[in-house]
Amino acid sequence: MFSQTAAITGINIRSIPERWAPSLVIVIGLAGVVAVFTALLAMSTGFSSTLQAAGRKDVAIILRGGSDAEINSGLGREEGDIIRQMPGIRAGADGRPIASAETMIIAELLRNKDAKDAANITVRGVEPDAFVLRPKLKITAGRNFTPGLRELIVGRGVAHQFEGAAMGSTVRMRGSDWTVVGVFESGDANESELWTDINIARTTFVRTGESSVRVALDGADGFDKLKGALSADPRLTVDAKVEQDYFSGQTRDFRRTIGVLAGVVTFIMALGAVFAALNSMYAAVAARGKEIATLRAIGFGGLPVLVSVMIEALLLALVGGLLGAVAAYVLFNNMTVSTMGQNFTQVVFNFKVTPELVVRGLVISIVIGMIGGLLPAIRAARLPVTTGLREL
Amino acid sequence: MTKTGFVVANLFRKKTRTILTVLSVIMAFLLFGLLQSLNSVFNSGADFVGATRLMTQARVSFTQALPLSMVPKLEAVPGVARVAYSQWFGGVWQENTQIFTFAVDPQRYHDAYAEWVMPEEQWQAFEQTRTSMVAGKMLADKYGWKIGQKIPLSSNIYPQKGGSKSWAFDLVGIYDGKDDNWRKQTNAVFINHDYFDEANLFGKGRTNFYILKLAPGTDAAQVSKTVDAMFENSPDETKTQTEKDFNLSFVKQIGDIGLIVRWILFAVFFTLLLVVGNTMAQSVRERVPELAVLKTLGFTDGSVLGFVLAEAVALCLVGGVVGLVLATLLGAMVEQATGGQFRLQVDGVIWAIGIGAILVMSFAVGLLPALRARSLKIVDALAGR
Numbered sequence: 170m171f172s173q174t175a176a177i178t179g180i181n182i183r184s185i186p187e188r189w190a191p192s193l194v195i196v197i198g199l200a201g202v203v204a205v206f207t208a209l210l211a212m213s214t215g216f217s218s219t220l221q222a223a224g225r226k227d228v229a230i231i232l233r234g235g236s237d238a239e240i241n242s243g244l245g246r247e248e249g250d251i252i253r254q255m256p257g258i259r260a261g262a263d264g265r266p267i268a269s270a271e272t273m274i275i276a277e278l279l280r281n282k283d284a285k286d287a288a289n290i291t292v293r294g295v296e297p298d299a300f301v302l303r304p305k306l307k308i309t310a311g312r313n314f315t316p317g318l319r320e321l322i323v324g325r326g327v328a329h330q331f332e333g334a335a336m337g338s339t340v341r342m343r344g345s346d347w348t349v350v351g352v353f354e355s356g357d358a359n360e361s362e363l364w365t366d367i368n369i370a371r372t373t374f375v376r377t378g379e380s381s382v383r384v385a386l387d388g389a390d391g392f393d394k395l396k397g398a399l400s401a402d403p404r405l406t407v408d409a410k411v412e413q414d415y416f417s418g419q420t421r422d423f424r425r426t427i428g429v430l431a432g433v434v435t436f437i438m439a440l441g442a443v444f445a446a447l448n449s450m451y452a453a454v455a456a457r458g459k460e461i462a463t464l465r466a467i468g469f470g471g472l473p474v475l476v477s478v479m480i481e482a483l484l485l486a487l488v489g490g491l492l493g494a495v496a497a498y499v500l501f502n503n504m505t506v507s508t509m510g511q512n513f514t515q516v517v518f519n520f521k522v523t524p525e526l527v528v529r530g531l532v533i534s535i536v537i538g539m540i541g542g543l544l545p546a547i548r549a550a551r552l553p554v555t556t557g558l559r560e561l
Numbered sequence: 562m563t564k565t566g567f568v569v570a571n572l573f574r575k576k577t578r579t580i581l582t583v584l585s586v587i588m589a590f591l592l593f594g595l596l597q598s599l600n601s602v603f604n605s606g607a608d609f610v611g612a613t614r615l616m617t618q619a620r621v622s623f624t625q626a627l628p629l630s631m632v633p634k635l636e637a638v639p640g641v642a643r644v645a646y647s648q649w650f651g652g653v654w655q656e657n658t659q660i661f662t663f664a665v666d667p668q669r670y671h672d673a674y675a676e677w678v679m680p681e682e683q684w685q686a687f688e689q690t691r692t693s694m695v696a697g698k699m700l701a702d703k704y705g706w707k708i709g710q711k712i713p714l715s716s717n718i719y720p721q722k723g724g725s726k727s728w729a730f731d732l733v734g735i736y737d738g739k740d741d742n743w744r745k746q747t748n749a750v751f752i753n754h755d756y757f758d759e760a761n762l763f764g765k766g767r768t769n770f771y772i773l774k775l776a777p778g779t780d781a782a783q784v785s786k787t788v789d790a791m792f793e794n795s796p797d798e799t800k801t802q803t804e805k806d807f808n809l810s811f812v813k814q815i816g817d818i819g820l821i822v823r824w825i826l827f828a829v830f831f832t833l834l835l836v837v838g839n840t841m842a843q844s845v846r847e848r849v850p851e852l853a854v855l856k857t858l859g860f861t862d863g864s865v866l867g868f869v870l871a872e873a874v875a876l877c878l879v880g881g882v883v884g885l886v887l888a889t890l891l892g893a894m895v896e897q898a899t900g901g902q903f904r905l906q907v908d909g910v911i912w913a914i915g916i917g918a919i920l921v922m923s924f925a926v927g928l929l930p931a932l933r934a935r936s937l938k939i940v941d942a943l944a945g946r
Contacts, residue, residue: 194839201832205825212821235726240624241651241717243763275622277800288814289622342621344794374625375796406724434592434825438832441588445836448581452843500824509814513624 173469177477180460182484188456191449195482196489198442199537203493203530205438208501209431210529211520216427216508217420219518222357224413227259228302229392231382231399234406238419239273240512245378246270248405252382255402257394259387261301267385269299272367274374275514276342278331280507288507290327290334291362291514292342294370294379302383306359311336311351316366319373322351324360326517330507334363343373358416361507361517383412419511439537446541450482454549461549462557471550478546479539486538487531494527564864568871575844579876582840586880587887589833593826593915594888594907600822601911614673615785616807617771620798623649626767627797635771638787640779645673646768648757651718652750654704661749662714664757664768667693673774676743683708683734691756694730697747698737706732714750720762728760773801830922838926841873845930852934853942866935873927874920881919885912 185192231252236242244252249270258266272294277287293299297316300306314320323334333340340347340363347365354360367379386392396409410418454461461474502522510516572579617635619625626648635644645666652662667688671677679687679695687693694714696706706712713729720726730752738744758765773788775781785801792799802810845852852865885907892905 190839190842194836197835198832201828205828208821208824233720235715236717275624277620277622287810289624343619343625344796344798374621434596437588437592437595438829441585441592441829441833441836444581444585444588445832448578448585448836448840451577451581506820513814515814 170470170473173473174476174480177464177469177473178480181457181477181481184457185481185485188453191452192485194449195446195485195538195541196492198445199486199489199534200493200496202435202438202442202537203490203534204497204500205493206431206435206533207494207497207522207526207530208520209427209434210526211497211501211522212506213424213427213431214523214526215518215521216423216516218521219516220358220416220420220510221413222305223303223355223359224411224416225302226411226413227386227391228412229384229386229395229409230412230415231384231407231409232380234408236408238511239271239380240275240514242380243378244270244380244382244407248407249379249382251402251404252384252399252407255384255395255398257387257391257396257398259385259391261298261385267298267301269296269302269383270367270379271295271299271381271383272370272374272376272378273380273512274342274370274376275512276340276363278327278334278340281330281332288331289509289514290331291512292321292370293362293364294367295364296367298385299364299383302385303355303359305357306353306355308351308353311349313351314365315350317369319345319347319365319369320350321347321363321365322353323349324362324364324517325352325354326360326505326507327363327515328352329505330515330517345373358510358516358518361510361515386411422511423508435533439533442537443540446482446486446537447544450478450542450545451548453481454478454545457549458552458557461552462554465552465554466558475546475550478549479542482542482546483535483538486534486541489538490531490534493534494522494530497530498522498527564868564871568868568875571844571848571868572872572875578840578844582837582876583880583883585833585836586877587884589829590881590884590915590919591887591891592829592884593918594885594911595892595905596822596826596829597911597914598888598892598905598907600826601906601908613775613777614804615773615775615781615788615801616804617773617788617799617801618769618807620789620800623769626764626769627771627799629766629768631771631792631797634791635773635788638773638784638791640776640784641773642776643669643672643774645669645772645774646754647751647770647772648754648768649718649770650714650752650757651716652714653717654714659717660700660714662716663749663751664754665751666754667751670751670772673772676739677736677747678739679734679736683736686733687751687753690731690733691753692729692731693733693756694750694752695734695736696732696750698735698744699747700750701732701735706735708732708735719757721760722762724762772804830918834922834925837873837876837922838929841869841876841926841930844872845869845934849937849942852937853939856937856939857943862935865937866931869931869934870924870927873931874923877919877923877926881915881922885915 232239232242233244253266253268258268261267274292275289276292278290280288308322314322321340327334334349336349336352338349340349392411399405399407399409501520504520505517507515507517619627632644635641648664650662650664652660654660667684671684687695694712710732711729712732713727715727721728736747738747773784775784781803788801789799855865889907892907895905
């Protein structure tokens with residue numbers, strides 16, 4: 170039986186070039202499905218990993234109680250000072266707790282190639298420890314801002330995607346000019362921001378306190394100690410979160426939305442592709458009715474015929490799926506886009522076509538190939554020999 | 562047999578193939594309709610909003626509040642008929658449901674927005690009750706709010722003086738829209754700005770947006786220039802734009818998704834073109850001898866071309882229209898299910914584009930086989946060459 174199947178499959182596959190048009194329908198149809206599926210999920214993956222990479226396990230972020238995102242949060246300066254003295258915070262080389270009070274302001278910048286509509290960009294006022302708390306962040310061009318001066322350093326993502334934020338340019342905010350003196354890279358969501366000294370941000374934007382305080386955690390139980398102490402202090406109503414959890418929480422809505430979109434679009438397209446595959450395989454089987462009947466007449470069994478048709482469909486589906494995955498990779502991988510994050514500001518991120526996504530795409534294409542091949546294969550195997558031979 | 566009958570009979574000769582082809586066309590146009598309506602959300606914004614109102618916000622960003630002391634200055638600008646203001650409250654209902662909540666001056670807001678319809682005594686109650694709130698009809702229906710109830714809303718931004726972020730307001734009115742478009746927008750809550758400003762812990766006398774209602778015949782661009790020039794180089798620089806552009810700028814924040822949608826459409830159409838095109842080509846190929854017989858019987862080259870083309874048009878038209886109908890229904894269902902938050906409207910414009918796409922597609926897939934049928938040489942075709 171195995172040799173029979175192999176023989177028929179061999180004939181089938183060798184004859185594909187002679188009837189390439191219907192085969193191409195399956196291949197292209199599935200390439201389309203897999204490309205769309207992979208591209209959409211690559212967007213979701215890229216967004217999530219950019220945000221998640223920004224969060225560390227050994228850093229906690231403290232916000233005003235119930236505010237969820239930094240944009241909604243606000244702490245007084247005294248509260249910030251109380252927070253710094255809490256247990257569970259790691260001390261730096263100078264013996265003082267590593268902590269950075271940060272204030273978040275939104276500025277509008279024009280998207281590249283879009284003359285009219287501005288997008289919201291985070292401007293973050295930080296204390297010196299902010300750089301200790303984000304060890305991945307490196308200034309790659311220019312220099313750091315000077316405290317007390319209206320100087321900004323700009324994340325690589327912002328510098329690429331938005332106009333007027335390149336090195337040396339001037340950003341106008343609240344009646345004052347700010348000079349971009351450096352560019353930084355971090356490979357995560359921080360690259361979507363502009364940074365400056367918190368004190369100059371406070372005076373310019375009339376903020377007395379800060380949006381959040383980030384602290385370095387001391388050891389594995391640091392967070393529990395800190396959280397316990399914060400909730401026990403009657404002077405404070407704040408929420409503390411491990412930074413990584415804070416960022417993971419922000420990706421949930423986006424992942425869900427894109428997940429639903431990808432699901433619906435892929436489902437509808439997959440149905441279309443199933444119909445197309447059925448069509449092509451029926452045509453392929455019909456075109457070879459005589460040939461199949463001849464094989465049956467000289468002693469080939471029904472099952473090998475069925476299996477060989479299935480193998481052909483699966484093979485075409487797999488080729489299509491691979492083609493789609495490659496197309497998605499070439500067109501979309503590392504494509505830089507930006508969208509709105511939880512803070513109502515832009516998050517710049519890259520599409521990420523991961524091996525896992527490719528495998529999922531291929532599984533989809535194989536399933537479609539199986540459905541598309543099964544019915545025609547059954548018809549081929551059931552075709553009475555006499556009818557098949559009589560057909561023109 | 563009529564020509565139409567002939568075309569139909571040909572279509573049904575290979576039932577499975579015709580049905581499968583039509584089904585894939587249906588799927589393609591179902592996607593087309595849904596994605597186009599999604600796309601139009603990103604591109605057109607709310608067209609029904611007239612240009613009679615301008616929105617003024619802080620130039621840095623609307624999250625930076627502007628002082629209320631700007632009101633008299635704005636009122637003095639020629640062409641401005643009424644100045645209203647509104648402050649984003651960050652309302653949250655129960656655990657985690659965000660509600661569009663704005664603190665407004667009731668009288669001013671009423672004057673600026675004639676589109677919101679509410680009985681006069683409710684407008685008065687809104688103005689005179691300190692802790693008042695009015696809710697859109699859609700919202701009130703959704704949560705079963707009744708006039709006279711005390712509605713607890715918390716703010717994810719503003720604590721009260723005592724530090725608590727739980728607020729409560731008396732529902733004194735439920736507003737509706739003046740027409741269908743506005744009725745679909747009644748998903749916001751308005752609260753009394755005076756009370757908000759007094760009870761709120763931070764930032765006295767400020768607001769996020771000014772709404773400038775223009776006198777009839779005023780040049781909107783001129784007013785917006787005048788306003789922005791007035792506050793230039795002050796700590797509160799402004800950006801003034803029409804209400805439509807303002808609404809659009811919110812949608813634009815979502816960014817590059819529109820681009821992705823266009824890529825998907827492209828992929829779907831490319832796929833579809835191949836599927837249907839191939840099916841048509843195949844059915845012509847199989848019928849070469851028949852077409853030759855037709856020509857022998859005296860049918861002209863042109864009418865043979867017509868037969869083949871008509872088949873393509875019929876396939877695409879049936880599939881396309883069914884697909885668009887499905888998309889319309891599904892879009893309406895999504896809108897219903899999300900309580901109007903997510904508007905997927907397959908409207909007249911999308912139908913027009915869809916029909917256009919159907920026609921273009923029919924010719925794209927039908928023309929090559931049709932031309933081939935036309936140029937058939939009878940002798941060669943009958944001989945099977």
